[in-house]
Amino acid sequence: xxxxxxxxxxxxxxxxxxxxxxALPGCRDKPLRDVIDRPVLxxxxxxxxxxxxxxxxxxxxxxxxxxxxxxxxxxxxxxHAEMGDRVRKGxxxxxxxxxxxxxxxxxxxxxxxxxxSAWQQLSDEQTRYQQLYTRGVGSRxxxxxxxxDLRSQDALLNQANAAVQQAGDHLAYTRLTxxxxxxxxxxxxxxxxx
Numbered sequence: 001x002x003x004x005x006x007x008x009x010x011x012x013x014x015x016x017x018x019x020x021x022x023a024l025p026g027c028r029d030k031p032l033r034d035v036i037d038r039p040v041l042x043x044x045x046x047x048x049x050x051x052x053x054x055x056x057x058x059x060x061x062x063x064x065x066x067x068x069x070x071x072x073x074x075x076x077x078x079x080h081a082e083m084g085d086r087v088r089k090g091x092x093x094x095x096x097x098x099x100x101x102x103x104x105x106x107x108x109x110x111x112x113x114x115x116x117s118a119w120q121q122l123s124d125e126q127t128r129y130q131q132l133y134t135r136g137v138g139s140r141x142x143x144x145x146x147x148x149d150l151r152s153q154d155a156l157l158n159q160a161n162a163a164v165q166q167a168g169d170h171l172a173y174t175r176l177t178x179x180x181x182x183x184x185x186x187x188x189x190x191x192x193x194x
Contacts, residue, residue: 062185070096071173075194083187087178096174105167112160119153126150 074096081093126146132138 062183065185066179066182068093068176068179070094070176072096072101072170073194074100074174076189076191077174079187079191081178081184083184085184087182087184089178089180091178092175093178093184094176096176098171098174101167101171101174105164105171108160108163108167112157112164115153115157115160119150119157122146122150122153 077095077097079094081087081091087093126143126149129138129143129146133140133143
């Protein structure tokens, strides 16, 4: 012999036997990995009447915020709502001193009264002169002048009516009312300030 060991060669059954020996220990009942406990979040549902309240730091911002103000200038006479008050649409919030606006309204009403009197006087004179002119007694130039004066006075009467309306509106503007339901969050002026 040539010095090498010869013996039976391993057969395929030997390789199968070796593979089974390696694989069988993995067939145990023990899990392959450990189970991990996961934390669970939960909340207790309680009756709102029995809930306990605490103090928390924070700030509350309104969803919609509108600054209201008077349409005219004047001295703040009264405040009918304070910070934190709930108000409904149409509630009176504050008033300005109405005396200036009342005086303006009375002056405009007096101007309207004068304009009506002047218009009525011109209208009567134009009617009389029209009758005289149709009888051939008056001149055409004078009738044309009276018609022109009456149209001018009619324009002044309309202007005086508009001035009374505007003065009435300004008097109404001395009252600040809530334009919608809401909550008063801030005042930027105090009673007596302009």
